[in-house]
Amino acid sequence: MTSRDEIRDVKALRDDLDADARRRGHDMSWRLGPNATRKDHAYFWVGDCVNCGANMRCALGSSSCQGVRDARKVACSGPGTVVLTEIEAGRALELAADAVAEFGRQVAENLRRAQDD
Numbered sequence: 001m002t003s004r005d006e007i008r009d010v011k012a013l014r015d016d017l018d019a020d021a022r023r024r025g026h027d028m029s030w031r032l033g034p035n036a037t038r039k040d041h042a043y044f045w046v047g048d049c050v051n052c053g054a055n056m057r058c059a060l061g062s063s064s065c066q067g068v069r070d071a072r073k074v075a076c077s078g079p080g081t082v083v084l085t086e087i088e089a090g091r092a093l094e095l096a097a098d099a100v101a102e103f104g105r106q107v108a109e110n111l112r113r114a115q116d117d
């Protein structure tokens with residue numbers, strides 16, 4: 001179980017990150033991360049800007065970004081631009097899928113060559 005001290009510290013970090021993001025124009029919507037209150041799971045928060053879709057997460061002593069726009073670093077691109085972020089995220093997934101497929105083709109080719117030797 002997450003201690004009260006840990007919950008307090010993570011919330012304080014979330015609030016600091018939120019204030020910092022607001023200075024860059026973001027309007028963060030925060031929610032507890034998946035399984036964040038379950039035993040033996042990390043207690044963390046996930047935030048997305050309602051205007052531009054920038055993302056960040058915070059846990060005990062750390063923060064990160066899981067999206068294509070890092071709310072900790074970039075300025076808000078304004079209301080209604082979340083759709084552009086969604087398009088960019090979709091394209092990033094397509095590129096990753098293509099790269100994984102190419103990797104699989106190269107592994108298969110290398111296995112064929114190794115068997116021929």
Ligand SMILES: [Zn+2]
Binds near residue numbers: 026051052054075077
């Ligand atoms: Zn924003």
